[in-house]
Amino acid sequence: MNWLSRFFTSSIGRKLIMSLTGLFLILFLVVHLVGNLQLLNEDDGFSFNTYAYFMTHNGLVKTISFGLYFFIVLHAIQGIVVTIHNRKSRKKNYRQLNFREADFASRNMAVLGLLILAFLFMHMGDFWLKMKMGQLDMVKYDGVNYPVNDLYTRVNTAFSVWWIVVLYVIGQIALFFHLKHGFYSAFQTLGWNHPKYTPIIKGIGLVFSVVVPLGFALIPLYIYFVR
Amino acid sequence: MSTIAKDNTAEAEQNIKLDSKIPEGPLEEKWENYKGSMNLVAPNNKRHLEVIVVGTGLAGSSAAASLAELGYKVKAYTFHDSPRRAHSIAAQGGINAAKNYQNDGDSVYRLFYDTIKGGDYRSREANTYRLAEVSANIIDQCVAQGVPFAREYGGLLANRSFGGVQVSRTFYARGQTGQQLLIGAYSALSRQVSSGQVELFTRHEVLDIVIIDGKARGIIVRNLITGEIERHSAHAVVLATGGYGNVFYLSTNAMGCNVTAAWRAVQRGAYMANPCYTQIHPTCIPVSGSYQSKLTLMSESLRNDGRVWVPKKKEDVEAIRSKQKSPNDIPEEDRDYYLERRYPAFGNLVPRDVASRAAKQACDRGYGVNATGLAVFLDFNAAIERYGKAAAHQHGIHNPDASTIRKYGVEVIEQKYGNLFEMYEKITGDDPYRTPMMIYPAVHYTMGGLWVDYNLQTNVDGLFALGECNFSDHGANRLGASALMQGLADGYFVIPYTIGQFLSQEIQTPPIPNDTPEFLKAEKEVNERIDRLMDINGEVSVDTFHRELGHIMWEYCGMARNREGLLKGRAMIRELRDRYWKEVYIPGDRNEFNPELEKALRVADFMEMGELMILDALDREESAGGHFREEYQTEDGEALRRDEEYAYVSAWEWDEEEPELHKEKLVFENVELKVRSYK
């Protein structure tokens, strides 16, 4: 295994981990968004709560979700390790920096990542943890012969508090910037840079980084202002 | 003993001292025969033989790499922070090779002939022929190393034509051929460094050559970071340290180019050959002020499309100088396209020496077009119009207006010379697409160098000189795109063979110790010299002296020389040298990184070299190539060669008071000596 561990501890190997885990998380975001948008259905939480039940009880999904937790942790740890190493590569810093390429996102991926991580803790603490600890009410729907957690009501309660909504929106802004650079960056790290296709990847990346966080942000905003 | 007998003995002695060791046989067979009959060193012996290579430009890197590949233990030295910085990197145009890929009648003989003729019949036939012979291998070698030469759509190598020859034999990599070739040689060298076959010393400057029992056995170097003086020994020493153009202070050479290693060799008995032959390149950006540190070359290829002119009327000259008129305001009939006028057959494409001299003459007559009066125009308007019309036609526009023609014309010019135009604008702030370029000749290359025989060995056994550092192949004038060819020919394909002639006699010699009395003495002398310089503690900076030296050289030993001026120049240099050793101030300490001390040591050598250049120019009472003596010109101002008296290589043995001249007679068995005419 020596060659493998050597590969994954090389600078390109570490970046490959960032890239692949990042791409997996990007995929997860799509699934998560599609599921969450059911919160906007005016059906007293039927579709959302049964969906949540499915996601927490289906064996395959559960297995994948362990993978997801692992990848989130790996992405975060690897990101921190890489960033610390990068900071150490220039111990004596410049008095003045005035670079031509000054893309905010690319220069602040670590800070953005940490923001997102903090957001994630809050987010999971708010919903996932409460559900796992059994602090949620149970609800039974017609046609479903078992009770499910009423996550829907919990979400509505949470998003009726203005500062939680604000924190969620901030979290999504951080996600927007993180994705704006991360999407293209993942492909660049994999070596997918091509005069014809890179502009397309960058275009898709930009659309993705706007649409997905916007979709997520829409939920608390809708609940706060409309419900 | 009669006088005649005495003379004969003197000549015989001379010939022994300057034995060029040219192999017997017809010209075309000399190199083949040589290779077939030369002494070889067996692989097991090569392992024990050490070679020092000084300089890591094209010649040095290629030699160090090739010798290491053969199995010799090589030590390579450069004063730069990396071998890749050597000034070979700045060559723009290309490299010649007799491949005849264009089917236009090129051959080894033609390349040889062009080189001899271009050199104004002052180079050695056998060496030049060998250069032409190995030229084709260079291209193959470089392609195999990954040099990205320009290619045609079919994937095969492209060629362009260059400076005054009638075939298309120049291989190129955009305008950065030197860079790409050097990176090729540098990569070959790096490969040997990584295999341990070459030990590389960067930021080390050679300050003396050590000679033991008549053989070069080592060098004294200064570690430029720590200032430490070190003794390094080997069985042979190869110098590939480039030319001495920086004697003139302002030149197209890099700031660090210097003659020190070669000059130290001369101090130790090596002969300096043909030092008066300096190539002045006609198309450089003119001097803009007294602070100027260097001159920038604009590739010779520009003369393919640019027309050189000055105004016919003095009042126009004044108006342009004072910026009351733009050059575009001068009507056609008031312009003097002096090259086209004087040389109708070659026009703007006359060889470098001719073009340079004509620019000087125009400016001397008071027609220089910038504030300093030392510039002429290089105008692309005619080319823009010509190309523009053709391109418009290709686009199906048969009656184009002026702006359409201009638009298309500029496009074509941009494709051909875009990077050069951009560089010109960066430096001058003028847009050469709008107003003509201003150019003036500048020192570019030195054809002279250490005297070497057919083996590229100097008159000191075991001391070799390659590339611009030696004198051997270009005679009195070098053709464009031939410097790269010679550097790589010497390094890749000549020295690996010829060094064997010497080293095969050394297989019994154990490793050379570096603490012999000769080494200790040389080290002591270097230390004393540095102390002496540091202790002067005067008031004047090294650059001030260097500038003054440059002025003297340019004024009295520049594009045109005469006896009176040369004598005056020599006296001035001697006076300058005296002052230097009394008044120079070097800040800092000798035991640290000290660029001023580096410069001071180099300038001290430049001053002596400058004097030798003047002496050689005085001796050569003829005009040939880069050496133009005003006393020896035809009625219409062309160079007048005197083959009867001066068809020799002058090889100077240094002496503080009166250096001694040795002459190697040049024998031409294969070409007929003709007057070069470009009219």
Next chain:
Amino acid sequence: MKLTLKIWRQKDREETGGFETYQVEASEEMSFLEMLDVLNQELIEQKKEPVAFDHDCREGICGTCGMMINGQPHGPLKATTTCQLHMRHFNDGETILIEPFRANSFPVVKDLVVDRSAFDRIIQAGGYISVDTGQAPDGNVIPIEKDQASSAFDAAACIGCGACVAACPNASAVLFTGAKVSHLTQLPQGDVESKRRVQRMVAQMNKEGFGNCSNISACEAECPKEISVANIARMNREYISSSFSTDKVMD
């Protein structure tokens, strides 16, 4: 034009160093380095230590010069080395901050001079085609598509100045290393040993202590030869595929 210069002065590798302020009278036609020459001439006349800076060809090709000028490697002009930058791009009365290129792998030698020998060692690790002198077949034996040769040239145009490392917030050397990998890999002659090459060069690059790439592209933006980050992607591709596709474990 009158200028105020704030220049980093550091006696040697060990000393801490700091900024010193100087006044200098320059003219618009001067190059940036000639302006420093003028300053040094004045310092020498006052018997003070001149500012040490690396430079050689002064025509933008040798890669020797390089310093941070107002926070940018090689200064404000795009695609221009320090030696080709002229004073007409500055204003009368301006204050200019000059620092050395900074990275742990580029230790300061003195003032503005840094040690970039790490680059040489990366090339020594594999930045070549293993061909001995005399082994080469005719140059036209292997045709190379014109655009392919041109693309290889674009990568080979690197002058090894170190601006990419200086510009990178991570002090990463992937553009330099990637350019060489990319130059040689794109040529049929160099493709033969491309697997071994990329493995060795990347290993050496890591060993030298450069940072990791995070695809900021500051390197490309500041590169005086405008080398593209596409070369980094090509190196990544080569590295990843060579790590998994070869039978042999490479050292």
